Amino acid sequence: MHVGRQTWLFKNKPVIISTGTVVGPDEGEGPLADTFDYVHEDLDMQEKSWEKAERKLLEQATQAAVQKSTIQENQINYFVGGDLMNQIISNTFAARKMGLPYIGVFGACSTSMESLAIASLLVDTGNAEYVMAGTCSHNCTAEKQFRYPTEYGSQKPPYAQFTVTGAGAAIVAATGDGPRVIAATIGKIMDFGLTDPFNMGAAMAPAAVDTIQAHLADLNRTPSDYDLIVTGDLASVGLPIARDLFKENGLSLEGTVFNDCGLMVFDLETQAVQAGGSGCGCSAVVTYGHILQRMQKGELKRVMIAATGALLSPLSYQQGESIPCIAHAVTLEMEG
Structure with a gap:
């Protein structure tokens, strides 16, 4: 509903x-x-x-x-x-x-x-x-x-x-064993005027913040109700921006409860991956592999994944258009 x-x-x-x-x-x-x-x-x-x-x-x-x-x-x-x-x-x-x-x-x-x-x-x-x-x-x-x-x-x-x-x-x-999908928040397009196709973390951060806050408000929850909240692809540039935006809006997401799949999938100290991971496969492999395995082990009970997307095309950025962004959030729970 x-x-x-x-x-x-x-x-x-x-x-x-x-x-x-x-x-x-x-x-x-x-x-x-x-x-x-x-x-x-x-x-x-x-x-x-x-x-x-x-x-x-x-x-x-x-x-x-x-x-x-x-x-x-x-x-x-x-x-x-x-x-x-x-x-x-x-x-x-x-x-x-x-x-x-x-x-x-x-x-x-x-x-x-x-x-x-x-x-x-x-x-x-x-x-x-x-x-x-x-x-x-x-x-x-x-x-x-x-x-x-x-x-x-x-x-x-x-x-x-x-x-x-x-x-x-x-x-x-409809039935079976495993993590259950409890809720999903469909994001809105957010565009703060960035045009650099390399700087996707900064472009997507406002969308992640907007969707996560909407998810919490719609379900009448706070970050403390979750064992883990992860964004999809903000990496080392976008995640700090998201934290700052949350603070400006009176919401504190600090510590291990808030992370990013693009930072989790690679070791930024030893791998030449610039600011961290992105791509459709980023949040998919981290969620369907690492996060669900932790849930099945009982280490995590309730998790929110807010995957972020930069909706640019080669044609749009070549024509100088800014980068519209979106985030969709899903809450998973492990019963028992």
Whole structure:
């Protein structure tokens, strides 16, 4: 049901019964390496193009999610997914291979929680029994499309972010064992006039703050009601900005309760990833791997993930447009 201004409260509490996570070599050298289902040693993954490699990531993540579940792929009613590529081709082509009814969505790096929210809504309202949500990104495809091909060897400013090479998929069901999806807040477009396509953390921070505050207000909760609140892709530049904005609004999010997937997936001290991770695969692999595993171990009971997205296109920033941003938040709870 709808509560507050922009939040869905799921009365039947859909459950994430299975997940799959597949990453590239850099993510495999990060601190969360042992939480992923499969780590590729090479970025090309024995494919002829970066785009085909990205599609392979998602195909493998969806396969892992099915294999780890107790259902067959043909029992899944819908597949909901998206990515950063023009016309979300990674998901579209992966869905073509799966042969499932498909709902393509685009929220840039916020797509992981956008797709999970829609999947959960379908299940909660009784319009589906099983829905898969999946997203992916690849460092080389994103650089090629939005900035410069990696083969060009261009230097990046220190505030730039490093697109995660990875894919995450989750199967949401009406019944079963696992973390339950309690609520989702659909974000609003926020645009503070930034035009630098490298400075996404700063551009996205206001959207993250706006959605998190709306989520808390709509559900009549405070940050202390959560064991963990994570943003998707603010990294080392955007997260401090978000903290400052929260303080200005009279809300303090400090310490270990507030973190960012882009900071968790890499070790900024030892890995050359500039300000930290980003991409559709960033919050997907951290959530469906590391965070859900901690929940299943009983280390976390209630978690909010606010995935953030910069909704620019190559054409828009070439024409000098500012960067509209959005964040979608989902609350997960582990019962018992």
